[in-house]
Amino acid sequence: DTAVSQTPKYLVTQMGNDKSIKCEQNLGHDTMYWYKQDSKKFLKIMFSYNNKELIINETVPNRFSPKSPDKAHLNLHINSLELGDSAVYFCASSQAAGNGYTEAFFGQGTRLTVV
């Protein structure tokens, strides 16, 4: 029973298209994230979202938008895809602790290829 699941695992699409990646967590966590792993293998945060606020990394183009229909889902919508958007995208979730931090659990990743 996968804790954080993303679909699809692979996505190949043409420039200019609009696509979505879905993410669901069954851990009951209150915070979800989207990370991008670029060609240099860095994992960079794109969004952090809980039921209180959405935090956007200012370097993320506004073509990217997270949508959360409920606490267990955080989908990633990408408009007008560009070649440079090709990367692996990871969804993650964590639970805010009373006095500290609990580790984030990651999905298996979605490899997006824009051609």
Add this chain to the structure above:
Amino acid sequence: DQQVKQNSPSLSVQEGRISILNCDYTNSMFDYFLWYKKYPAEGPTFLISISSIKDKNEDGRFTVFLNKSAKHLSLHIVPSQPGDSAVYFCAASDTISSGSARQLTFGSGTQLTVLP
């Protein structure tokens, strides 16, 4: 501007010996540090963590050491096993903007290869 750095992209160790993976950080606001392990085509999986108020945390074969004054942490794996071969990411946590959410900042990873 990399706030978390892993300067060794790769490390090879003989089975049974100790593996030491290093990580440096620059942001003094980080208050929690984690190590993640990643196999190809999978997401990172949590390995071990340490709070900034501690200098050592141990879990089985894995020990993380934190030197706050040097802004340095390391992961020790003893004894190393072939199944430990993976990419290891160091990550540091702090609060975001208003303080109601937290974020992880990752290093670039170190590929560990444990030779039989």
